[in-house]
Amino acid sequence: MYEQELPSNLDDFPNYNLKQSAESDKIIVDNDQKKKAAYQFMQSLEKNLRTKIGSPQQRIQTIAVSLELYDTIFNKIYCNTLYKETLFPLAETLEEAFNDEFDSITKLLFNESCYRHAFQSVQQQFNLQTSIESWQNYQLLFAALQQKQNIDLPLPPSWIWDILDEYVYQFYVSSRWRKLLKNDEINQLKNIQDFWNLEEMLKTLEAFYTQRNSSVQNTLQYLAFYSYLAAAKLHVMSGNFQVGYTLLSQIQHSELIIYSKSGGAYQSLFSYTGFCFLLNKEYKKANLTLTLIVNYFNKFKQLYTKSYQYDSLIKQHEKILALLAVTSLYYPEIEDNIITLLKESRNKLFEKYEKMLKYDLQVIGEILLQSCPKIINTIKNLKEFQTEQEVNPNEIIMDMKDKLLKEVLEAKKINEVEQVLSLYNQITFQHFNKLLPEKYISLYIQRNNVILNENSFESSILSKFWQKSKLLDIEIQNNIIHVKEVQINQRDFINQLAQMNANLEKTFLELSRNL
Numbered sequence: 001m002y003e004q005e006l007p008s009n010l011d012d013f014p015n016y017n018l019k020q021s022a023e024s025d026k027i028i029v030d031n032d033q034k035k036k037a038a039y040q041f042m043q044s045l046e047k048n049l050r051t052k053i054g055s056p057q058q059r060i061q062t063i064a065v066s067l068e069l070y071d072t073i074f075n076k077i078y079c080n081t082l083y084k085e086t087l088f089p090l091a092e093t094l095e096e097a098f099n100d101e102f103d104s105i106t107k108l109l110f111n112e113s114c115y116r117h118a119f120q121s122v123q124q125q126f127n128l129q130t131s132i133e134s135w136q137n138y139q140l141l142f143a144a145l146q147q148k149q150n151i152d153l154p155l156p157p158s159w160i161w162d163i164l165d166e167y168v169y170q171f172y173v174s175s176r177w178r179k180l181l182k183n184d185e186i187n188q189l190k191n192i193q194d195f196w197n198l199e200e201m202l203k204t205l206e207a208f209y210t211q212r213n214s215s216v217q218n219t220l221q222y223l224a225f226y227s228y229l230a231a232a233k234l235h236v237m238s239g240n241f242q243v244g245y246t247l248l249s250q251i252q253h254s255e256l257i258i259y260s261k262s263g264g265a266y267q268s269l270f271s272y273t274g275f276c277f278l279l280n281k282e283y284k285k286a287n288l289t290l291t292l293i294v295n296y297f298n299k300f301k302q303l304y305t306k307s308y309q310y311d312s313l314i315k316q317h318e319k320i321l322a323l324l325a326v327t328s329l330y331y332p333e334i335e336d337n338i339i340t341l342l343k344e345s346r347n348k349l350f351e352k353y354e355k356m357l358k359y360d361l362q363v364i365g366e367i368l369l370q371s372c373p374k375i376i377n378t379i380k381n382l383k384e385f386q387t388e389q390e391v392n393p394n395e396i397i398m399d400m401k402d403k404l405l406k407e408v409l410e411a412k413k414i415n416e417v418e419q420v421l422s423l424y425n426q427i428t429f430q431h432f433n434k435l436l437p438e439k440y441i442s443l444y445i446q447r448n449n450v451i452l453n454e455n456s457f458e459s460s461i462l463s464k465f466w467q468k469s470k471l472l473d474i475e476i477q478n479n480i481i482h483v484k485e486v487q488i489n490q491r492d493f494i495n496q497l498a499q500m501n502a503n504l505e506k507t508f509l510e511l512s513r514n515l
Contacts, residue, residue: 004464004465005295005296005299006256006260006266006292006293006296007253007256007257007260008257008260008266008296008300009257009260009261010303012157012260012261013300013303013304014071014158014303014304014305014306014307014309014310015302015303015304015305015306016303017064017067018064018067018068018071018072018306018307019064019068019072034082034083035089035094035097036098037078037082038078038082038083038088038089038094039094039097039098039100041069041073041074041078041110042091042094042102042106042107042110044069044073045066045069045106045109045110046102046103046106048062048065048066048069048154049066049103049105049106049153049154050103051154053152053154059152059154062154063154063155063156064156065154066154066155066156066159067156067158067159070113070156070158070159071156071158071159071307071308071309072306072308074113075113075308075309076307076308079117079121079308080308083117083122084121085122086122087114087117087118087122088113088114088117088118089114090110090111090114091106091107091108091110091111091114092107095107104140104144105141105144105145105148105153108137108140108141108144109141109155111137112134112137112138112141112163112166115130115133115134115137115170116162116166118130118134119134119166119169119170119173126173126174126177128177131170131173131174131177131195131196132192132194132195134170135170135174135194135195135196136194138167139194139200139204141163142204142207142208145208145223146207146208152218152219152220153219154219155219155222157222157226157258157261157262157265158261158262158263158264158307158309160219160222160223160226160262161222161226161262161264161265162262162264162309164205164223164226164227164229164230165230165233165264165265165268167201167230168230168233168234168237169374170196171196171198171201171234171237171378171379172237172374172376172378174195174196174379175196175376175377175378175379175393176376176393178379178385179376179377179379179390179391179392179393180390180393181390182390183389183390186386186387186388186389186390189385189386190386192385192386193382194382195379195382195385196379196385197379197380197381197382197384197385198234198238198378198379198380198381199380199381200381200382201234202231202234205227205228205230205231205234206227206231208220208223208224208227209224209225209227209228209231210224211224212224212225212228214252214254214255214258217258221258222258222261225255225258225259226259226262226265228247228251229259229265229268229269231247232244232247232248232272233268233272233373234378235247236272236275236276236373236375237373237374237375237376237378238375238376238377238378238380238396239375239377239378239396239400241276241279244272244276245273245276245277245279245280248269248272248273248276248457249273249453249455249456249457249458250455250456250457251269251273251456251457251461252456252457252460252461253456253460253461253464254460256269256461263297263304263307263309263313264309264312264313264316266293266296266297267293267297267313267316267317267320269293270289270290270292270293270320271290271293271316271319271320271323271373272373273289273457274286274287274289274290274293274320274323274324274327275323275372275373277289278323278326278327278330278404279400279403279404281407282450283327283330283331283411283447284331284333284447284448284450284469285450285452285458285462286327286330286331287324287327287328287330287331287333287334288462288465288466289462290320290323290324290327291324291335291338292465293320294317294320294321294324294338294341295335295337297313297317297320298317298337298341301313301314301317314346318345318346318347318349319370319371320371321338321341321342321345321349322347322349322352322367322370322371323368323371323372324338325338325342325349325352325353325356325367325371326356326364326367326368326371326404329356329357329359329364329408329411329412329415330407330408330411331411331447332415332418332471333469333470333471349367352366352367359408359409359412361405361408361409364405364408365401365405368401368404368405369397369401372397372400375396375397375400376393376394376396376397377391377392377393377394377395377396410443413436413437413440414440414443414444414447416436416440417436417440417441417443417444418444418471418472420432420435420436421472421474421481421483422472422483424481424483425482425483426480426481426482426483427480427481427483428479428480428481429441429479429480429481430479432481441474441476441481444474445474445476448469448471448472449469452466472484
């Protein structure tokens with residue numbers, strides 16, 4: 001248990017700020033009614049976007065309307081019922097059908113959601129034309145948002161993050177399609193002059209995230225901070241692990257409240273950072289980082305049930321839990337409640353975890369590939385898109401898997417140090433060498449006694465949760481290995497109980513205010 005927990009505001013959870021829409025009671029069956037429903041959605045969206053905000057309270061109310069339109073009406077009702085198996089009509093089609101005209105920002109936001117629905121739910125195979133149109137829509141949308149940076153558009157943080165997260169996801173899908181093309185198919189690409197590519201995407205995101213200012217919380221700032229996180233995801237996805245880690249390591253504790261306003265953003269921040277720690281052989285930091293977000297979401301997951309995102313957040317939660325199970329092989333400190341979550345998981349993770357504890361490399365490799373971030377050989381620039389010959393899109397992720405599987409065998413030897421030394425109060429190096437090579441003692445001590453670096457993530461976030469290792473405490477004197485019992489600081493334990501009690505009282509008080 002930790003004295004503190006990751007920051008958040010109860011008012012930001014969907015179960016507190018998301019209303020049940022009357023749209024759910026409507027029964028719509030024919031195509032004309034479906035098209036009219038989409039048109040009326042656009043009318044409501046534009047009306048809300050045009051609202052002149054005169055006070056903080058009015059801003060809260062206007063964003064609440066946007067959230068209802070986006071989360072409940074469009075995604076939960078329209079995507080799951082009216083258009084569950086069909087494409088949405090684009091904004092231009094609705095303008096023509098109803099002889100109307102909408103603002104450009106309304107059309108671009110609507111079309112972004114339409115293309116997202118196509119990618120995620122409707123089109124079973126990659127569609128080049130849809131990919132090109134979606135890419136162009138994103139470019140226009142981000143340009144329009146740049147022009148409106150002095151206008152505080154009433155968009156909820158969860159919508160802003162979904163836009164950026166989908167931007168990254170569609171790039172992954174489009175890169176995978178491109179890298180799998182046969183050589184005789186590549187000539188067809190020369191006529192395509194504009195397509196997804198890493199260089200342009202990073203420039204677009206950088207134009208937003210260089211304007212970050214945590215002292216201000218408005219649409220532009222959410223866009224700026226979430227663009228920063230999206231850029232880190234892009235680098236990790238493209239195999240630029242160290243660049244992604246560098247970006248993530250600069251995130252400060254004071255900025256967490258901004259990321260917490262979107263459940264998906266919060267999960268991504270900690271899961272990607274934990275993964276980068278794992279790749280950097282900073283196993284204790286990886287373990288702690290992943291544990292923090294698993295415990296956080298497990299505590300608050302019932303406050304997301306009203307949102308259409310609930311199922312995807314649960315899936316991501318289990319994915320992070322699986323990654324934590326893998327990480328615990330490298331640093332075998334795992335809380336009892338994590339074991340319980342593994343036993344209760346939908347994907348029977350505990351059965352796989354038991355096999356991983358026996359160092360079944362096939363199972364470890366499978367769980368690693370299922371739980372790690374999406375990684376692929378991405379399209380670097382437009383020239384590469386048009387000319388690069390057939391390559392293996394999975395080359396980077398398979399190299400990563402092979403690297404970590406090699407390191408887990410090394411971790412196995414380090415973990416065996418504890419099994420050997422737990423039998424002794426002291427043992428000579430000569431005796432120990434008969435059981436394990438001497439170098440593993442140094443590696444064991446080094447791993448368990450790692451210290452935090454001075455970067456923002458470690459010094460301002462992890463430092464609040466950092467604790468002395470609960471593994472064996474070892475001291476070497478005169479070629480004799482002394483094994484000391486790990487002492488539990490009674491005062492720290494009492495302080496933790498007091499802090500837990502205070503947190504519970506605070507939570508109950510906030511809950512009572514919202515009832």
